[in-house]
Every structure is written in structure tokens, then in C-alpha cells.
Amino acid sequence: MVEAKALVKRFGDFEAVRGIDVQVRKGEAFGFLGPNGAGKSSTMRMIASTSPRSDGDLRVLGMDPDVDGPRIRARLGSVPQQDTLDTELTVRQNLQIYGRYFGMSRADVRRKATELMEFAQLSERADGLVDALSGGMKRRLTIARSLVNDPDLLLLDEPTTGLDPQARHMLWDRLFRLKAGGVTLIITSHYMDEVEQLCDRLVVMDDGRIVAEGSPSELIARYSTREVLELRFAPGEQGGIAERVAEFGGRVEELPDRVLVYTGDGERALEQVHGRDVRPASSLVRRSTLEDVFLRLTGRTLVD
Amino acid sequence: MAGRDTAGRDTAGRDTAGRDMTGGNMAGATARVETGSRSAGWVLGSWRAAWLRVEAHWTWYRRYWQSSLYSSGLQPVLFLAAMGLGFGSQVEAGPATGGLAYLHYVAPALLVAGAVQNAIGELSYPVLSGFKWQQDYYAVTATPVTAGQLLGGQIIWIALRVGIACVVYAIIALLFGAWLNAGALLVIPVGVLAAVACGVPIMAVAATTYNEGERFAAIFRFLVMPMILFSGTFFPIEQIPGAVRWLAWISPVWHGTELARGVTLGGLGIGPALGHLAFLGALFGVSAVLARRYFYRRLVV
Numbered sequence: 024m025v026e027a028k029a030l031v032k033r034f035g036d037f038e039a040v041r042g043i044d045v046q047v048r049k050g051e052a053f054g055f056l057g058p059n060g061a062g063k064s065s066t067m068r069m070i071a072s073t074s075p076r077s078d079g080d081l082r083v084l085g086m087d088p089d090v091d092g093p094r095i096r097a098r099l100g101s102v103p104q105q106d107t108l109d110t111e112l113t114v115r116q117n118l119q120i121y122g123r124y125f126g127m128s129r130a131d132v133r134r135k136a137t138e139l140m141e142f143a144q145l146s147e148r149a150d151g152l153v154d155a156l157s158g159g160m161k162r163r164l165t166i167a168r169s170l171v172n173d174p175d176l177l178l179l180d181e182p183t184t185g186l187d188p189q190a191r192h193m194l195w196d197r198l199f200r201l202k203a204g205g206v207t208l209i210i211t212s213h214y215m216d217e218v219e220q221l222c223d224r225l226v227v228m229d230d231g232r233i234v235a236e237g238s239p240s241e242l243i244a245r246y247s248t249r250e251v252l253e254l255r256f257a258p259g260e261q262g263g264i265a266e267r268v269a270e271f272g273g274r275v276e277e278l279p280d281r282v283l284v285y286t287g288d289g290e291r292a293l294e295q296v297h298g299r300d301v302r303p304a305s306s307l308v309r310r311s312t313l314e315d316v317f318l319r320l321t322g323r324t325l326v327d
Numbered sequence: 328m329a330g331r332d333t334a335g336r337d338t339a340g341r342d343t344a345g346r347d348m349t350g351g352n353m354a355g356a357t358a359r360v361e362t363g364s365r366s367a368g369w370v371l372g373s374w375r376a377a378w379l380r381v382e383a384h385w386t387w388y389r390r391y392w393q394s395s396l397y398s399s400g401l402q403p404v405l406f407l408a409a410m411g412l413g414f415g416s417q418v419e420a421g422p423a424t425g426g427l428a429y430l431h432y433v434a435p436a437l438l439v440a441g442a443v444q445n446a447i448g449e450l451s452y453p454v455l456s457g458f459k460w461q462q463d464y465y466a467v468t469a470t471p472v473t474a475g476q477l478l479g480g481q482i483i484w485i486a487l488r489v490g491i492a493c494v495v496y497a498i499i500a501l502l503f504g505a506w507l508n509a510g511a512l513l514v515i516p517v518g519v520l521a522a523v524a525c526g527v528p529i530m531a532v533a534a535t536t537y538n539e540g541e542r543f544a545a546i547f548r549f550l551v552m553p554m555i556l557f558s559g560t561f562f563p564i565e566q567i568p569g570a571v572r573w574l575a576w577i578s579p580v581w582h583g584t585e586l587a588r589g590v591t592l593g594g595l596g597i598g599p600a601l602g603h604l605a606f607l608g609a610l611f612g613v614s615a616v617l618a619r620r621y622f623y624r625r626l627v628v
Contacts, residue, residue, distance in 0.1 A: 073465070073469055073626070073627060074627065074628055092473075093473060094369075094370050096368075096469060096470055097366065097368035097369050097470075098364060098368055103465060103466070103469070105465075107462040107466035108461075109383075109387070109463050110461060111390070112386060112387060112390070120382070120383045121470070123382065124376070124379055124470035124471065124472045125470055125471060126368060126370070131367065135367075172366055172367050172470075173365050173366050173367045173368075174368070175364055175365060205365065
């Protein structure tokens, strides 16, 4: 569906994407994970064929965006970071007007709008102005709008940023259904749980480059341990702890508010820590996540 | 890439499927499945795409026409009542008005002035909003519709909308007895031409504006307002001191006003008429080329 080779995006002197290779296969959910400014959105906009590449090669749906931009966009769905809805029109009007841009007949967009409002649980607000919708509802409408042309490839740029947990889970559910229906998904996020939940495969981006690639479980197996022991200390008592507990894990990370001990067996490590007379204010044993992978690869957390 | 040929055939198949679908033929759906693309989207011709933008504006207008009709249609009528009937009752017909009553003198010029203000108003902040606040232009250009088609649709729409307002004004002016002959019908296209010639440059400005649009306030105060006041709308520009009269000559409002008076009151030679048309046409053409460039620069980055 997407094939990028040495893809580069420059804005003046600034290089936002610094030569990445990506391949997205039909039917999979593919993720770009990385902090703000990693180059995810620039990459997405190049794939969406709304932003010309500066260098390298890119094929989307087998076509070159520089040559066949409109033909590619006809088969894409795109959820940008901002909702970009027409707030002075109704929910239904937003969907119908958008569908028309894809060459659909009036009858088709009417039917499709009704179907999508049901999908996004917005039927009750069908003829209400978008302006009056909550943030979560607007986001759902933006996603519904991106589906109006039955896209072969759906691009979601930080689909759940700014949503409350309930709204996020509802969106995830909708995305799972789309994937089950055969839609290829590309998702960017700086929420590792989101990517972990939704994506079959992902790349971790940092500073315009890809620093790792694989399935969530592969990446965790390759770059982290099975479990993580988190130790939190009262303010001012964390100093020097990292060195004292270093021998209990394969690796220790010190964050401003906690110490992370990477180990195959978190409970055992915690016992050893207690045996060394280290008394954290609280402790937590958990599975490794992509956040740990990112921390390992870049030395930074995803959301600062 | 291996998929390229397949994709090419996909596209051909999808076009056929799309047309079948509009005819309500279920075979269309089957054809799509066979070609491996489930998408219902395809690319439209440029005029069709621009027209879809006009439809979108129309959908908005149907909901909000009352409020917009005040500024675009009624305000010039109030000016006509105040200046043409009220103030005009104190003005004696003389050489400056071509021997005509002031109402007849000022009515075509007020149509042009109103049309120009209407277009400038609609193509300043609302266009900036498409880029900056609402950002719906980015949503449109994520579809097969291009930035150029988006711009074209905006120009066609504003011409239609200003046209509607001009018709409303012309009818009310008729009731006031402001028109002397059927030449008044031509004042409407003149008003629309002056409106797009003044409006499209503002659209180009909007496309290059990244702040909150303070420059529009400056343009309204220091460019538009003086242009309306000193372009022969209310008095002949011969009254303007010679040293600054050239400012009126480069004002598109003056060229529109001269044309408007020419078609309804007569007294305008074919040469000057073509000159005025050429000035407005050139202003429109040059600013449309610039606006197109800036639209692409802003939307395709």
C-alpha cells in the first residue's frame, strides 16, 4: 500500500524527515510512534499526498504522489491532527459535502452519511451544528468523514490526542472494526498504549529517523526485558538509588520521579531491593511496554 | 514497483464502477470488488470540482443568508436612500452630474461600491479562517479536489453571491425610480467584475497572512474606505486636486464606477469603456495567478 525509500522532507534548512524506509502492507495496521517533532506528521502528510517529498522515493497505492496525487487521494481517508470540520454546518452536511468531493452522487452521500453517523454514534446530533459538539464528538465526526469514500487506506494522525479515556476506547473499538473490515490503517501517536493496542507493526521515530521497527511484542523482546520494576521515592530521597539497585536488573533507568529496574522477574528484584534496605515510597511491577523501548532507544520518554 | 500496473487497472475499473453506481447499478459494486479496491472515490474534472465547492458554499448560505443579506444587499440600499433620496434632494442637477438628478447619478456607483465591499469582506477573514482557524481548506485538499480548484470554486461562488446581492439592490433601486433605462441590467455584471477584481487580491493577501489578520483592518481603513470615497462614487473625480487625481485612476472602484455609469447613463466612449474593462480584467487576472500560487504554497507544503 505504501512504499517509501530514503524519504526526506525539508522545510527550508530544517530536515523534518531524514531518509526513512517504510513498507506498509495491505490489511495491516501500521504505526508511527515517536515524540512531538519526530517527523511523524510530515511523513503522514507525504503519504496523504498533500505534501510533496523533498527527496527519496514514495509510492502510495502503487502510484507516485507527485504525479497522481488526486487519484491517490480519491482512495485515501485522512484524519488530520486538527479536526478541520466546518463548524457552521451540521454533522450531516459535513459528511455529505465531503463525500461529494470524492465524486459520489447525492443519493450515495445521503446514504453514506446516515450510515457513518450511526457508526460514530452521532445520529442523535445529525442535524445539530458541529460547533455545539464536544471534543470527542468532533473527533468521531472527523474519523467518520475520513471514511466517506470507503478508503482503501486510512491515515490517522494522532487520532485520540486530547480525548478522555472513555472516548479513546470508543475510538479504538471503531478502528478495530475498520481493520476487521479490511481497511489498511496507518496511525501516528505519542501514546505507546495506543500503538501497542492497535498496530500489527510499527516504527519508532526520533528526530526524523527510524530508530526501530517491528511488531510491538518483537520490539519489547528485542529492546526491553519481560518485566519492569518501578520504584518511587519521597522527594529528595532518590539520589544514589540507581547505583545501589543496578545489580538487580539487566538495566536501570533513572527518571525525574522514579527509578526503573529492567528484569525478567520483577517480584524477585523487589525482594532483593528490600533486602538491600532500600525503602521506596511505592513500588510497581509491570510488563514492559513500548514506552520502555523508546526510553531505551532514545533515553527520553515519549510525552514530556 | 510491481503493484503499479495493477493499480493502473484498478483505477480504470473504479471509474467504470463509479459511473455504474451513480446509475444505481449494483454491478458497480461487484466490479469494485473484482479490481481489488473497495473505495468509492474517484477524481473529478476541474470545473466539476470547483462547482462542488460552490455547492458547499451554497449549503452554508442557505442557512445564513438573512444575516449576510443585510451587509451585502441592504446596506447599499440604505446608502441609496440616504445619499440618493435624502442628500440628493439638496443637490441640483448640473454639469457635474451630467444634468441628471443625483439619485440617478449615484445609484449605479453605489451598486459597484457595495459589490466591492461585499467581496472584500467575504474574501478576507473568511478565507484566512479556511487556512488558519477552521482550517477546512486543508480538509478539502486532502480529497481529490486540488488547491487550484478550491480557489476557483471560491471565485465562482463570490461572483454568484455578489451577483445575488446586486440583483436585490437593483430591484429595490428600481422601486426608488433610480434607473433611467434597461442599461441598468448591465450594471450588475459590471458590479460583479469590479467585485472579483478587488476581491481576488484580498484572497491572495489572506493566503499569505499567518497572524490574526490585523493587516485586513489596515486594508479596510486605509485602502478600501478611501477607495470607496474618492473613486467618483459620490462626486466626479475632477473635483480631486490634480496632484493626487492619479490615485483615483488606479482605483479599480473608479474603473467600475465609470463603466456602471456608462452603461446606464451613457456618455462613455467605446475606447474608455474597453480601457476600464481591460484594467479590471488585468487586475483580476494577475491577482488570480498570484492567489493560485499562494494557495498552493500554503496548502501543499
